[in-house]
Amino acid sequence: MEEIERNYKKELEVLKQEYEDFVYIVSHDIKTPMRAISNIATWIEDDLDPSVGGDIISNFNLLKNRVGRLESMMNGLLELSRVNRVELEFYEINIPKIISESIETLEDKENVDFLVINNLSNENVDTLGKKLTRVLNHLITNAVRFNNKEKKEVVIELNETAEAYEIKISDDGPGVPEAVKDKIFSIFYTVNSKDVVDSTGAGLAISSKILQVVGGSIKYETRDTGGSIFTFNWPKTITLKI
Amino acid sequence: MIQKLVSILLVEDDEVDVMNVKRAFSKNNIKNELFVAGNGVEALDMLRNVINPLPKIIILDINMPKMNGIEFLKEMRADENLKNISVFVMTTSNEDSDKINAYNLNVAGYILKPLSFEKFLSSVATLKNFWSLCEM
Numbered sequence: 001m002e003e004i005e006r007n008y009k010k011e012l013e014v015l016k017q018e019y020e021d022f023v024y025i026v027s028h029d030i031k032t033p034m035r036a037i038s039n040i041a042t043w044i045e046d047d048l049d050p051s052v053g054g055d056i057i058s059n060f061n062l063l064k065n066r067v068g069r070l071e072s073m074m075n076g077l078l079e080l081s082r083v084n085r086v087e088l089e090f091y092e093i094n095i096p097k098i099i100s101e102s103i104e105t106l107e108d109k110e111n112v113d114f115l116v117i118n119n120l121s122n123e124n125v126d127t128l129g130k131k132l133t134r135v136l137n138h139l140i141t142n143a144v145r146f147n148n149k150e151k152k153e154v155v156i157e158l159n160e161t162a163e164a165y166e167i168k169i170s171d172d173g174p175g176v177p178e179a180v181k182d183k184i185f186s187i188f189y190t191v192n193s194k195d196v197v198d199s200t201g202a203g204l205a206i207s208s209k210i211l212q213v214v215g216g217s218i219k220y221e222t223r224d225t226g227g228s229i230f231t232f233n234w235p236k237t238i239t240l241k242i
Numbered sequence: 243m244i245q246k247l248v249s250i251l252l253v254e255d256d257e258v259d260v261m262n263v264k265r266a267f268s269k270n271n272i273k274n275e276l277f278v279a280g281n282g283v284e285a286l287d288m289l290r291n292v293i294n295p296l297p298k299i300i301i302l303d304i305n306m307p308k309m310n311g312i313e314f315l316k317e318m319r320a321d322e323n324l325k326n327i328s329v330f331v332m333t334t335s336n337e338d339s340d341k342i343n344a345y346n347l348n349v350a351g352y353i354l355k356p357l358s359f360e361k362f363l364s365s366v367a368t369l370k371n372f373w374s375l376c377e378m
Contacts, residue, residue, distance in 0.1 A: 024337075028305055028334055028335060029305075031334045031355075032256055032258075032259070032334065034357070035258075035259075035334070035355060035357055036256070036258035036259075038357050038358060038359070039258060039261075039262050039359045039362075040258065042358070042359040042360070043265065043359070064358075067357065068357060068358075071357045088338060
């Protein structure tokens with residue numbers, strides 16, 4: 001019996017390693033021809049006579065946009081496959097500080113009212129800093145990106161218990177339709193066509209995988225007044241679930 | 243003042259990436275002589291037997307057949323004649339481990355190959371500012 005278990009464990013280790021190698025090689029080797037398509041399209045466009053019709057130019061833009069989307073998808077897959085890697089990632093961060101940094105890097109921040117409600121008594125935490133930052137970045141970006149209002153509102157609430165931080169991010173956007181609520185954490189799933197909002201559909205899948213690895217949790221609720229609320233729990237002491 | 247242009251060795255196995263660098267050079271009006279090697283073995287041979295005087299700058303891809311970029315760097319840093327050449331790594335790899343390996347072998351810069359040619363152009367313009375200092 002023990003031997004069978006040992007063999008399974010060994011097999012699992014081998015499979016895990018194969019999977020990691022596979023994703024790494026595929027994503028690097030596929031990026032090269034992908035970049036070539038994008039570059040050559042730019043060169044052809046550059047070399048075209050300026051009198052060519054608008055159709056050709058708009059098709060070139062479509063081509064480059066789609067290759068760009070392919071690249072974002074590859075990067076999403078790569079990030080998802082690396083969630084299990086935690087080397088070099090334990091360090092101290094200040095939660096309100098990484099939230100304001102995340103807001104700073106947003107493209108559309110001028111049209112958003114951010115309200116941060118900070119109820120933390122321990123703002124500094126020694127944790128998997130890079131991963132917590134990724135989760136916050138994905139959720140804050142989503143709260144803005146999918147909101148089609150001209151003037152948007154995002155509320156970020158920070159609470160803590162003895163064991164965990166509870167972070168709630170809510171927006172006044174369209175929310176997620178009831179029927180597809182269970183699908184939003186799947187990789188590459190987007191509620192609307194990717195042409196409506198240019199998005200990869202990887203952020204929530206990556207965030208939920210990160211929370212699974214650190215032993216936390218994430219949930220979605222619809223806000224009473226319309227809009228989304230994402231709440232996640234980040235444990236103060238991390239026990240890796242890899 | 244007549245400026246002496248330093249020569250540059252590009253170590254890269256992908257044809258389109260080589261064209262990319264050449265095009266970025268001409269768009270940025272860079273007139274330095276450019277040598278191209280397809281992998282680490284070829285690059286070492288060119289440095290030891292072909293290019294004279296030695297280039298001051300090497301632009302190096304990491305993922306290559308035969309001898310990859312990191313192996314090439316190790317061998318180069320162990321060679322008395324070659325160890326002082328400035329190396330810029332240019333690669334698709336955004337892995338921390340690849341970056342650390344490269345910096346441990348004393349590289350002057352790490353350029354991620356971006357998807358868009360426009361972004362690559364500006365990286366090359368920045369590079370040019372650096373090697374112009376080598377020409378003074």
